[in-house]
Amino acid sequence: MPLSADDIRTLHKYDVAVLLSIEKQMKRYNWVPEENIRKSTKFSQSELEFRLGRVMAKDMVKSSTLPYDGYQLTFKGYDALAVSALVKRGTISALGTLIGVGKESTVYEALGMGTVVLKVHRIGQRSFQSARLSRDYMPEWKHFPWIFASTESAKREFEALKVLQKGGVSVPVPLTINRNVIAMTYIPGVNLNQSVFESPEDAEVVLDEILDNMKKAYDLGYIHNDLSEYNVMVSEKNVWVIDWPQWVEPVHPNAEDILRRDLGNITGYFKKKYRIDMSVEEALSKVVG
Template sequence: MSAETAVKAFKGLESQDLRILLVIEAAMTKHEFVPKEVIVKFSKLNQEEATFRLDRLHKFRLIRETKQPYLGYTLNYAGYDCLAINAFVKAGILEAFGKPLGVGKEADVYEALTPEGRRIAIKFHRLGRISFRQTRIKRGWTTEDVNWLLRSRKAAEKEYEALRLVYPKGVAVPKPMSQNRHAIAMGAIEGAELAEWREIPKPEKVLKEILSNIRRAYLKAGVIHADLSEYNIILKPDNHILIIDWPQYVTKKHPNAQQLLRRDIENIITFFKRKHLLKIRTDKALAYVTGKGKCLQPNLLYKGG
């Protein structure tokens, strides 16, 4: 589900609506669907007011309703999005939303503005959502379904952590600004995924810049991206790169650190070999990145191409 629903609904929400969402969120640790009477009780609203708010939120598609075996409600992604948006607004980080920057399976990224008019990006993580019907058929009502909420929040926490570790060390990543629930606020960047560029001016320079950033993350912050590919590298219009999408990072102490680092490097090398006919040996690149060797000039496989 795209964050569009939340972005549109948020403007119309009143404090009582947000209070209801917060109550449902808190009670979701105990119930997959929070019984209506529990919501009424903890919201401290009267029955009539709470019913009105629940119907509204349901109409905005921010919550899901069940009537069996009891009347209850649960947040869906849009409701969770609204709570994160509200937190950013209250913290003075977010003023307005712009266009979507990337909508996919595991995340929704939106352009936004701060109260000072600076452009930022808000990334909403989307993980582990099991469809309503599937859960019901396979397992009956269980609290396992709230895993999507926890897993998405964990992903955002990890990604924010990674950005906070590498950004101050000068690694080319978006500037981390804030994190709340399953969302992170970061500096907005221009450009497109490396995979999308049909032609790259000076690909050997770009490859060297990528390797030097992997090296900096590893040597100065002890961080390995662990999901690096041409899809998670943005090439900016000025022909410099940024590395994005860090929720699966590991530190160099991780038992698989060396394999993951090697795989990151191989992914990049394979891409440059296939698409830009540049050849560089993995062990040499690995030695460079881990501080044991000097950077090598990537060799052109064929002239022309």
């Protein structure tokens, strides 16, 4: 469910206190006992019931009666805490429209010092187990709620973007992070799959720029690991590579296979749409050297 600016704006400080209490205790409990929330917030029973009713009506918290009365944050509740923190920090002043939905994230426009983008990481319950097995950045906690996996994913992408941007790779500039939400600069372009070039020569220039960015990233120690026409953005003058949470190092045991798959996705796209016949081997030589 998309974030609602009205739902976030109308949160009372006592509502936030309930959300924070549940968040903190979810590191210990699958379902946080109601009694623990009452003790943590120091609310009366009637006040707590009222506040729980409000945040549940906003779909920010869900409940269970078995084996006891307990509560969990939903993604909407976790997202609300992150966005509220960014507002309090002064990073953004208003939440805008939903502009993109991916497999494990949603993207919103927001107003800060100009237009900024909020990328909300959402590794859901379905993908969490596979993510935990395939991504070595997941902590080895005995109890690791799925919403916190999204924060680990966001942290990983944020740190990568800082290094890549500083190293000259054309990526969105990361501004700040809170929980599972990254604030970054707005990119005035469209996804590669939505763009149309006037000639194969123009398309070949874009392909070369993508490979040049991949070489810079490789030299910095990063392989994208999810590269496709959906994770590249273009404008009349620029090319950006986006979505970096799944990156791997060149020393990863499967690095060559991963890089070949990335390059195969991109060269295959340009071959199919623009008849640019570049082999994966040729692309690999441009990236690895």
